[in-house]
Amino acid sequence: MNPKSLTQQIKTVSIWKRGDKRAPHKPLLLLLALARVARGEQRLTPFEVLYSELEDLLINFGPQRKSYHPEYPFWRLQNDGNFWEIPEREKAIAARGTRVRKGDVPKNVLVEVKANAGFCLEAHQVLQQNQGLLFQIATYLLEEQFPPSMHEDIFAAIGMPRAYKRLGDLINNDFRSTMLRIYERRCCVCGFDGKLGNATVGLEAAHVKWRKAEGPDAPENGLLLCNFHHKMFDRGVMGITLGHQITVSQHLHGGERVKELILQFSGKRYHPPQNGFPRIAEEYIKWHSEEVFRFPARHF
Numbered sequence: 090m091n092p093k094s095l096t097q098q099i100k101t102v103s104i105w106k107r108g109d110k111r112a113p114h115k116p117l118l119l120l121l122a123l124a125r126v127a128r129g130e131q132r133l134t135p136f137e138v139l140y141s142e143l144e145d146l147l148i149n150f151g152p153q154r155k156s157y158h159p160e161y162p163f164w165r166l167q168n169d170g171n172f173w174e175i176p177e178r179e180k181a182i183a184a185r186g187t188r189v190r191k192g193d194v195p196k197n198v199l200v201e202v203k204a205n206a207g208f209c210l211e212a213h214q215v216l217q218q219n220q221g222l223l224f225q226i227a228t229y230l231l232e233e234q235f236p237p238s239m240h241e242d243i244f245a246a247i248g249m250p251r252a253y254k255r256l257g258d259l260i261n262n263d264f265r266s267t268m269l270r271i272y273e274r275r276c277c278v279c280g281f282d283g284k285l286g287n288a289t290v291g292l293e294a295a296h297v298k299w300r301k302a303e304g305p306d307a308p309e310n311g312l313l314l315c316n317f318h319h320k321m322f323d324r325g326v327m328g329i330t331l332g333h334q335i336t337v338s339q340h341l342h343g344g345e346r347v348k349e350l351i352l353q354f355s356g357k358r359y360h361p362p363q364n365g366f367p368r369i370a371e372e373y374i375k376w377h378s379e380e381v382f383r384f385p386a387r388h389f
């Protein structure tokens with residue numbers, strides 16, 4: 090297997106299959122596996138280890154769901170090319186019997202047959218010998234699935250060594266300057282309007298519906314937020330309602346500073362755009378509420 094073919098196979102792993110619903114299972118499992126190679130660990134990892142690591146990632150970085158099913162990508166990646174191997178495959182298929190629908194193997198069977206998985210031997214060698222390629226693929230997977238404000242956190246969570254090259258500035262400059270202008274260079278939540286000399290500092294253009302989910306670079310899909318509130322918004326700690334109020338997740342805990350920095354804004358309206366510019370469109374607010382925000386909301 091040559092590096093190009095491996096990259097191609099991983100890039101075409103089927104994701105975003107259900108319209109604009111987030112489905113980061115396979116990319117996150119691949120990222121976990123890539124980090125293992127980068128750390129020089131054994132090629133194959135027991136199902137139960139990957140299951141619990143992937144479940145944590147899905148809970149922390151995936152959309153909120155009733156159940157997460159980390160066993161699906163563990164099994165299904167086999168169908169995305171010839172880079173993913175489960176040596177216990179035949180055993181698992183035999184043990185599965187006719188109890189479940191074709192194409193998947195339930196968690197208990199994977200545990201029962203002591204299944205392992207990892208990159209196949211050739212793919213593993215390509216990645217081991219080519220750390221640059223490994224980081225390039227990992228970065229690609231992140232960029233396809235998550236906004237830039239989350240990249241460092243996810244790399245840290247999967248245990249990716251910090252030797253990777255600095256992630257590029259992915260912010261679209263036109264979108265950013267539009268947001269700065271229509272929101273008058275201050276955070277829509279807290280009003281932060283810091284300047285260093287003449288230059289705005291610590292303010293970012295935020296997409297309500299992520300670009301990864303085909304949210305447009307348009308005023309009706311944007312907010313201007315300080316770095317901190319941008320992070321809280323992308324992580325689903327904060328959301329916005331159809332009535333243009335700020336809402337905060339009940340899952341957020343902390344002390345006095347949490348009150349000062351976030352909770353005090355709950356239930357308040359965020360700063361509107363300058364006259365003549367549209368407010369955020371309903372469809373993008375709904376997407377963020379369903380796919381990003383950590384329900385339930387606090388009520389004050």
Ligand SMILES: [Zn+2]
Pocket residue numbers: 276277278279280281314315316317318
């Ligand atoms: Zn702010």
